[in-house]
Amino acid sequence: MMNHLSLKSLAFYGIAIGSVSLLFKVVTAYGEANLKAAPAIAGTYRFDPKSLPECLNSDVLVLTIEQSGVYLSGNLRSGSREGREKTAQEKPSLFGRWETQGLNLSGAVPNLAGCRDSTATGQNSSVKMRGIVEQESLKGKISLTDKTAATDFTAQREAAVQPQKQED
Amino acid sequence: MLACERMALLVRLWYLLPSIELVSIFFDRQFSQLYYPALSIRKNPQAKNAMPIPILVLLEVLIVIALSRLVGLGFRAIKQPQVIGEIVAGIMLGPSLFGLVAPATATALFPAEAVPFLNVLSEVGLIFFMFLIGLELNPKYLKSNLDIAILTSHVSILVPFSLGSLLALLLYPIVSNNSVSFTAFALFLGAAMSITAFPVLARIITEHNLQNTKLGTLALTCAAVDDVTAWCLLAVAIAVTRTNSMIGALPTIIQSLIYIGFMLTVVRWFLQRLSKQYNRTGRLTQLLLSGIYMGVVASALITEWIGIHLIFGAFLLGAVMPKNAGLTRELAEKTEDFVLIFLLPIFFAYSGLRTEIGLLNSPELWLLCAAVLGVAIIGKYLGTYVAARVCGISNREASALGWLMNTRGLTELIVLNIGLSLGVVSPLLFTMLVIMALVTTFMTSPLLEWTYPKRLIRLDISEVNSEDSELENSQMADSSEETANKLLPTYRILVPVANPSTQKGLLRLAVALAQPAAGMGGEDLQSAAVHPLSLIELNDDYAFESTPAEADRIIQERRSKLSELIESLEVPEAQKFVHPIIRVTNDVARETAQIAEIDRADLILVGWHRPTFSSNRLGGRVGQILSNAKVDVAIFVDRGRERLNNLLVPYAANIHDDLGLELALRLLVNSEERRLTVLRVAVDGEAENNLSYEFGRVMDQLPVEVRSRIETPIVEAAEPIQAVVAASANADLTIAGTSREWGIERQTLGQYTDELAVQCHSSLLIARCYVKVRSHLASVLSQTTQY
Numbered sequence: 001m002m003n004h005l006s007l008k009s010l011a012f013y014g015i016a017i018g019s020v021s022l023l024f025k026v027v028t029a030y031g032e033a034n035l036k037a038a039p040a041i042a043g044t045y046r047f048d049p050k051s052l053p054e055c056l057n058s059d060v061l062v063l064t065i066e067q068s069g070v071y072l073s074g075n076l077r078s079g080s081r082e083g084r085e086k087t088a089q090e091k092p093s094l095f096g097r098w099e100t101q102g103l104n105l106s107g108a109v110p111n112l113a114g115c116r117d118s119t120a121t122g123q124n125s126s127v128k129m130r131g132i133v134e135q136e137s138l139k140g141k142i143s144l145t146d147k148t149a150a151t152d153f154t155a156q157r158e159a160a161v162q163p164q165k166q167e168d
Numbered sequence: 169m170l171a172c173e174r175m176a177l178l179v180r181l182w183y184l185l186p187s188i189e190l191v192s193i194f195f196d197r198q199f200s201q202l203y204y205p206a207l208s209i210r211k212n213p214q215a216k217n218a219m220p221i222p223i224l225v226l227l228e229v230l231i232v233i234a235l236s237r238l239v240g241l242g243f244r245a246i247k248q249p250q251v252i253g254e255i256v257a258g259i260m261l262g263p264s265l266f267g268l269v270a271p272a273t274a275t276a277l278f279p280a281e282a283v284p285f286l287n288v289l290s291e292v293g294l295i296f297f298m299f300l301i302g303l304e305l306n307p308k309y310l311k312s313n314l315d316i317a318i319l320t321s322h323v324s325i326l327v328p329f330s331l332g333s334l335l336a337l338l339l340y341p342i343v344s345n346n347s348v349s350f351t352a353f354a355l356f357l358g359a360a361m362s363i364t365a366f367p368v369l370a371r372i373i374t375e376h377n378l379q380n381t382k383l384g385t386l387a388l389t390c391a392a393v394d395d396v397t398a399w400c401l402l403a404v405a406i407a408v409t410r411t412n413s414m415i416g417a418l419p420t421i422i423q424s425l426i427y428i429g430f431m432l433t434v435v436r437w438f439l440q441r442l443s444k445q446y447n448r449t450g451r452l453t454q455l456l457l458s459g460i461y462m463g464v465v466a467s468a469l470i471t472e473w474i475g476i477h478l479i480f481g482a483f484l485l486g487a488v489m490p491k492n493a494g495l496t497r498e499l500a501e502k503t504e505d506f507v508l509i510f511l512l513p514i515f516f517a518y519s520g521l522r523t524e525i526g527l528l529n530s531p532e533l534w535l536l537c538a539a540v541l542g543v544a545i546i547g548k549y550l551g552t553y554v555a556a557r558v559c560g561i562s563n564r565e566a567s568a569l570g571w572l573m574n575t576r577g578l579t580e581l582i583v584l585n586i587g588l589s590l591g592v593v594s595p596l597l598f599t600m601l602v603i604m605a606l607v608t609t610f611m612t613s614p615l616l617e618w619t620y621p622k623r624l625i626r627l628d629i630s631e632v633n634s635e636d637s638e639l640e641n642s643q644m645a646d647s648s649e650e651t652a653n654k655l656l657p658t659y660r661i662l663v664p665v666a667n668p669s670t671q672k673g674l675l676r677l678a679v680a681l682a683q684p685a686a687g688m689g690g691e692d693l694q695s696a697a698v699h700p701l702s703l704i705e706l707n708d709d710y711a712f713e714s715t716p717a718e719a720d721r722i723i724q725e726r727r728s729k730l731s732e733l734i735e736s737l738e739v740p741e742a743q744k745f746v747h748p749i750i751r752v753t754n755d756v757a758r759e760t761a762q763i764a765e766i767d768r769a770d771l772i773l774v775g776w777h778r779p780t781f782s783s784n785r786l787g788g789r790v791g792q793i794l795s796n797a798k799v800d801v802a803i804f805v806d807r808g809r810e811r812l813n814n815l816l817v818p819y820a821a822n823i824h825d826d827l828g829l830e831l832a833l834r835l836l837v838n839s840e841e842r843r844l845t846v847l848r849v850a851v852d853g854e855a856e857n858n859l860s861y862e863f864g865r866v867m868d869q870l871p872v873e874v875r876s877r878i879e880t881p882i883v884e885a886a887e888p889i890q891a892v893v894a895a896s897a898n899a900d901l902t903i904a905g906t907s908r909e910w911g912i913e914r915q916t917l918g919q920y921t922d923e924l925a926v927q928c929h930s931s932l933l934i935a936r937c938y939v940k941v942r943s944h945l946a947s948v949l950s951q952t953t954q955y
Contacts, residue, residue, distance in 0.1 A: 009315070013322065020326045024354070027333045031340060031350035040345040068527065068596030069343035091263065091271050095529065 038098040041133045042067035045155035063129075063138075063155055065105075070098045076109045076127065094127070102132035102140065129153075225285045228278060229514060235261065236513035244754065249368055251578055252609055254513055258520030259602070268526060278521060290518040293511025294582065295482040296503060299464045301367055302486020303500050304715050305392060316559045317389035323555035324390065324573050325362045325397055328547030332361035335543050342536070343597045352409040356592045359401045360584065360601055361544050365577035365609065366395040371714050372575065372612060374706065377751050379716035383565050383620065387572045388716060390552070394573065399483065402583055403476040409592050410475055420475035427474060428484065431467070436488040446495045457502065477586055500712035508711070519585050519602070527596045537600040544604050548574045568620035575612045580605035659696035662749075662769040664703065664760050664793070665730065672733060673806040674775040675700060677901075677933070679739050679746065680812060681773070681831065684838045695745065699767065700734070702726045702750045703759055714752075723750050757792030764799045771831075772797055776805045776925070798938055800827055805925050805932040809900045815844045816899035816930070818892045824905025828935035832903045833866065837874055846880045847895055849888040889924055899930040906936040 047061035065074040073092035096105035106128040128150075131140020136157040143150035219227075236254040243253030260266060267274040336354035344353050369391045378384030403424055407417035446452065467481035489496060528534055549570040556566035584601050587593035593601065663678045665671050675698075682696035704722055706714045730748045739746075749767075753759035764772055774793055794801055817832045819825050829846065836842050867875065885891035896902045904924055925932055 009319070012319075016322065016326055020330050023330055024333050024358070027337060028351045028354055031337055031354060035337065035340050035350055037341055037344045037346045037348070037350075040347040042345075066595060067345060068594035069339075069341070069345060071343070071527070071533070071596055073527065091267060091526070 038067070038070050039133065040067065041065060041072075041098070041103065041138075044158040045138050046158055047153060047155045061155075062158075065103075066092060067098070072096045072098055072103060072105060074105055094129075096129075102130060103138075105129045221282060221285065224277075224279075224282050225289075228282060228286065228517070229289070229510070231277070232258070232261065232513050232517040233510065236516065247613055248610060249371060249577070249613075251368060252606060255516050255519075255578070255581060255606065258513065258516030258518070259523050259525070260520065261517050262520040262523050264520070264523055264525035264599075283518070283521065286514055286518045286521070289511060290515035291478065293507055293515045295464060295468045295478055296507045297512055297515075298479040298483040298582075299486040300500060300504055300507065300712070302483040303489055303496055304367070304370070304712065304717075305395075305487050306491050306715075306717050308491070308717055314389065316556075316561070317386060318393055319559060320386070320552055320555040320569070321390040321393040321397070321573075324364070324548060324552040325394060325401070327551030328361040328544065329358040329401070331543050331547040332358035335361075335540065338539070339536075339597065343594050345594070348409070348592050349412045351414060352405070352412060352592055355401075355405040355408055356587050359398060359405045360580065360587070361547055362394075362401060363398050363576050363580045363583055364391050364394045364548070364573050365575050365579040366391045367579070368577040368609060369572055369575045369612075370716055372572070372616070374714050374716050374719045374752055375754060376616065377753075379719060383568055384716070386556075386561075386565075387569055390569070390573060395579070398579075399480065402586075403480055405592075406476050406586065406590065409590050417475075423474045424471070424476055424480075427470065431484050431488050435463075435485070436490070439488060440490045443490045443495045450494075452495065452498045452502065457499070460499065479582065479586075497712065497718070504712055515585075516581070519581055522585075522588060522595065523599050523602050524595055525599055525603070527599055533596070533600075537603055540600050541604045541607055544576070544608060545574060548608075564619060568616055571612055571615040571619060575609050576605045577609035660767060660769045660771075661696065661698050662701055662760070662764050662767065662772045662799075663698060664701045664756075664772070664774050665733075666702075666775070671775050672736065673808065673931070674773065674804050675733060676737055677804055677812065678773050679737060680838060681771075681834055683739075683745060698746045699769070700730055700746065700748045701760065701763060702730055702748065703756050704750070704752045705756055706752055706754055719752050723752070726750050757789055757796050760793050761796035761798065764797050769799055772799055772801045774801065774803055776803055794936060800938050801936045802827075802831060803934040803936075805928070805934070807929075807931045809931050811841075812901045812931070813839075813842050814898065814900045814930075815842060816847060816892075816895055816902045817844065818847045818849065818888070818895075818902070818904050820848070820888075820905075820907055822905060822907050823937040823939065824907050824935055826905070827937040828903040828905045828933070830866070831933065831935060833870070833874075835901075836877060837870075840873075842877065844878045845895070845899070846878065847892065848880065848882045849891045850882055850884050889927070892924065893927045893929065896929045896932075901931045901933060902928055903933040903935060906934060 042065050045063045045065070047063065060078065062077050063074060064077070065072055072095070074094040074096075075092055076094060092107075093110055094105045094107035096103060096107075098104075106126060108126045127142060127144055129140060129142045130150075131138050131153075138155045138157065140153060141150040142153050236257040239257035239260070240250040240253035243256070244250050261274075261278070263274070266278075333354045336350070336357045339357065340350055340353050370388060373379050373384045373387060376384075379388070404417065404421060407420035407424075408414055411417050411420065442456065446456070464482050464485050467485040468478040469481065471481035471484070472478045489499070528537060552573045553566050553570040556569050557563070561569070581602065584593060584598055584605070588595070588598045659682065661678050661682055663674060665675065678698045678700075682698045704719070704726065706719070712718055727748060727750055730750070734746050734748075749763065751759060751763070760772065760774075763769075772793065774790055776790065790803055794803075812835065815832050815835060817825070817829050819829060832844050832846075836844050867878075870878075883891050883895070892902065892904070902924075925934065
């Protein structure tokens with residue numbers, strides 16, 4: 001038992017722990033100063049759909065975004081009472097990335113009844129969204145991929161997905 | 169199954185996948201249309217046919233438990249820890265599999281509304297599970313190799329931690345968001361990389377019977393030190409995350425230290441008084457148990473209030489419980505069943521619901537995952553390996569130690585879930601790290617087997633087990649009263665003894681086969697050894713009894729029972745040639761066969777016992793041994809005869825009967841009082857079966873005195889079996905080979921018929937000779953036959 005308290009061992013532990021702590025300090029200093037992560041934009045956004053094209057023009061639209069850093073996934077749903085609660089395992093149908101210019105999401109909208117039947121082939125039409133997040137709102141352009149015109153939209157963030165942090 | 173057959177099956181299954189998908193989509197739609205109104209509470213909770221939440225949660229729990237058990241058993245079959253199967257079952261229930269294949273049904277069964285309730289149940293399960301982990305942490309593990317262990321375990325934390333922090337530089341901009349500070353992120357990632365799952369590791373060690381070897385004790389000590397250090401690191405990481413800075417975490421850290429001090433002093437003293445109380449009464453009353461459970465919850469709440477997580481309080485209380493065998497064991501036994509079977513799988517399911525393998529949908533993400541995995545493996549393995557080598561541990565052992573320390577399993581999952589809940593870890597990173605945890609744990613057993621195969625383990629048994637002299641080397645090293653010219657045994661009999669109290673007859677027969685009876689005189693020119701084999705089957709993979717300390721205790725108990733049995737045989741100098749082997753295993757037949765091979769046994773002598781699902785005496789475990797073992801096997805059906813003096817061998821000139829005859833002759837030679845009758849049966853006036861040439865030669869070699877005790881009558885009978893049965897009325901022991909004549913033949917599917925065993929009047933020894941694969945045909949035909 002006394003062996004590991006010998007001067008040599010203590011010196012070794014001291015140096016090892018010291019150097020790792022130093023490395024950690026250097027790494028965190030560098031990281032805090034130079035590395036920027038994507039802003040937290042995960043959450044639920046409500047649209048005013050009056051200005052939206054085609055089948056997206058239902059009463060209320062809700063966009064749910066899940067974020068893992070720069071990788072985004074999401075769902076576009078009808079915002080009426082039925083579709084309000086997000087299910088535990090709703091498969092995201094929109095995928096995209098966060099870039100410095102803003103977010104980029106595209107994919108199918110299987111949860112919107114209107115859009116499912118819109119095309120002749122019966123396949124889901126897909127949407128493409130680009131936007132930036134300013135405070136609690138998301139502003140950008142949305143288009144159906146088989147139509148060329150992109151329309152402006154604004155959405156307000158509702159319940160953001162906040163991590164539990166200690167309150168005191 | 170041969171490897172190529174397995175591959176063919178996998179390829180066939182792969183091509184079936186699209187059809188399976190179509191079928192599942194079809195059923196998914198049908199199911200959800202039928203039951204959606206009932207299961208759905210999205211629409212209107214007040215609706216008549218909506219399912220209330222408690223019912224839904226119970227349904228979910230039912231599914232979770234059933235699937236966990238199923239998949240857990242599957243993983244045990246492929247020699248992996250059961251708990252990994254349970255983790256995979258949880259992932260399967262989430263969006264990674266169930267949600268992918270049948271999204272509507274998955275949504276109906278696991279809606280968002282029910283998830284908080286699963287969360288509550290899983291937190292409760294986690295708290296009590298951590299309490300159990302703390303209970304198992306025994307300072308006994310720290311007693312040996314402490315200096316090497318501390319060095320190795322510290323390096324095995326420092327290296328992955330550093331690499332994890334460096335990896336954070338790469339990952340932070342990609343998978344994290346700015347609500348988390350880089351410091352917290354790096355700290356968490358470093359801690360996640362440094363974890364070693366002590367519980368899973370302890371079980372792997374017990375299953376490989378390493379707990380008394382140098383490697384095993386070192387690994388356990390390292391992992392114990394590692395575990396405690398990693399939990400401390402995690403506590404700091406949580407504190408930093410919650411306050412988002414190192415300085416801000418300082419009060420939390422100080423409060424934690426005060427609390428730990430309080431627990432280690434005041435509470436421990438109190439618990440020691442309690443355990444003395446337990447010793448007096450000898451049982452764990454409900455009052456005492458309720459007090460302890462309240463303590464667990466209270467301690468958890470205190471640490472949560474301090475700012476580190478709930479689990480630490482529960483773990484601490486378990487750790488400070490006095491390691492008094494009785495109280496701890498009973499407490500563990502009372503708590504573990506419900507926690508491990510009911511609550512822990514819910515935690516895995518809850519975790520699985522948050523694991524979305526579908527998020528890794530591009531090659532670059534999989535590359536990132538591979539990078540995480542690589543860093544984790546390199547950090548742990550290399551760190552441990554180098555540290556161990558520096559301490560002078562051999563190359564092979566250091567490598568095995570590295571793989572063992574790489575096990576992350578369950579503990580990692582706990583850490584990751586905390587990270588996800590705190591928001592430090594994003595869903596994508598969470599999934600990657602879960603994959604990392606599973607892969608690293610999955611690879612431990614096979615890699616351990618590869619670097620440190622079982623035969624080497626036998627050589628490494630430490631001095632405590634010097635009576636386990638099943639290997640020549642360890643016998644040579646045994647420097648007790650043996651003289652230098654002690655002969656190594658040239659004939660070894662392995663005797664699986666399931667229940668020491670009831671197999672006296674079996675052991676007596678083994679001893680009679682091995683050694684000349686007392687009073688025969690003469691030197692042991694051909695010394696023989698008998699190895700009673702007691703295999704402790706650990707069915708419950710994760711129970712308290714499968715921890716190394718407990719396994720040791722059970723092994724000692726068995727050892728003393730076996731010693732008692734050997735004493736009761738009243739054979740002089742039994743200790744010289746009877747050497748028990750006691751092992752832990754989860755597959756008795758396979759282990760028996762392996763030990764027979766490693767030990768170079770000449771014969772396996774196994775007792776009969778009635779198998780569970782059939783009445784065939786040669787089915788069940790005995791049948792498995794017959795199929796797996798590559799040595800001659802003899803099965804003893806004991807009818808309780810004290811003396812084995814009148815031997816009967818029905819003979820029909822085949823290899824099995826030859827073996828039976830040899831065994832009979834051995835018994836004959838070993839005792840002057842024995843008589844042998846070699847019975848030949850002529851059916852329908854046929855020419856008699858000639859004694860085989862071999863037998864004739866053997867007979868010629870026997871001394872006259874022995875030959876004079878042998879009779880070789882020929883009996884005419886329509887049915888050979890009945891003739892033998894009739895003759896057995898006058899015998900003490902009938903020895904028959906597994907041949908059709910005597911109604912004991914191997915059928916097509918490998919089962920044996922056992923007609924003679926049922927009807928025989930005397931005790932019966934059934935002999936089966938092992939014939940190696942016939943290599944002439946193997947290359948031409950794809951099958952191999954084995955007698």
